[in-house]
Amino acid sequence: MTRTLADPHAVPAELRPYLREVVHRTRTVCGSHLVSVLAVGSVALGDYRHGRSDTDVTVVVDAPLPGRTRSDLAAALAHPALPCPAAGLELVVYDEAFAARPSGDAGYLLDLNTGPLLPDRISLDPTQSPAFWYVIDRSVAHQAGLVLYGSPARAVIAEPARADLLTAIRASVREHSGGEGHLADNRVLNGCRSVHFCRTGRWQAKRRAAEAVAASEERFRPLLKAALRSYERPRTEATALPTAEVRAFLVWVAERVDETAATDRAG
Secondary structure, three states, X not given: OOOOOOOHHHOOHHHHHHHHHHHHHHHHHHHHHEEEEEEEHHHHOOOOOOOOOOEEEEEEEOXXXXXXXXXXXXXXXXXXXXXXXXXXXXXXXEEXXXXXXXXXXXXXXXXXXXXXXXXXXXXXXXXXXXOHHHHHHHHHHHXXXXXXXXXXXXHHOOOOOHHHHHHHHHHHHHHHHHOOOOOHHHHXXXXXXXXXXXXXXXXXXXXXXXXXXXXXXXXXXXHHXXXXXXXXXXXXXXXXXXXXXXXXXXXXXXXXXXXXXXHHHHO
16 A cells, blocks of 8 residues: 555655555545545634644545454554644544534544643543634635545535534633633634634634734734744743733633624524
């Protein structure tokens, strides 16, 4: 079995050998059940930053895999057995039938987090996880998923219903408002990405979304510029941001999401 990517030049050079091996090991474990392997997140949106970004991968298979197969896949991809050069690997496996329909559920077969800067996590039960992470990721995948192997993203990943997506975005803002386990710069930039989606209906890379919001919202401009400067640094060197200003910004973001949802309902 050859180790190739569908479009290697679309993948950052630092990740190419690693993602080739991810695809190879996924094909080895899943065999003929494998439909697609897709890069999502910062790689798909053209904003991967080495030393800062995770690499996010979505896998689609043509039937629910037995628990043993899912555990074998997690073991095959776990760091450091397969050393991850990014901050971490966040890999989610979906059954083709689930992925092909709009859903507000988590719905995964396997959720794997592994890597040098990520807490290890393996879940085979989607009820263990808040659904919003997966709804947003599937929307990004539908819009911009980069094919590493198999069928195109739009052929296998449905766009979630807009109401479900706005509910997920609101839950994401609530999660980031709490702050626990999240860097301050990432909380702010994810808020910018949420606002940009509400304004445009399209997902944008965090940095470009922050630049767009900073251009239109003068009162938050100093905070957003500080978040962007911090985001240029490795995760381990991220700078602190004023807690009250971060909280006020995320309250404003939540209000924008709520306004968008209310406008949709009224329309």
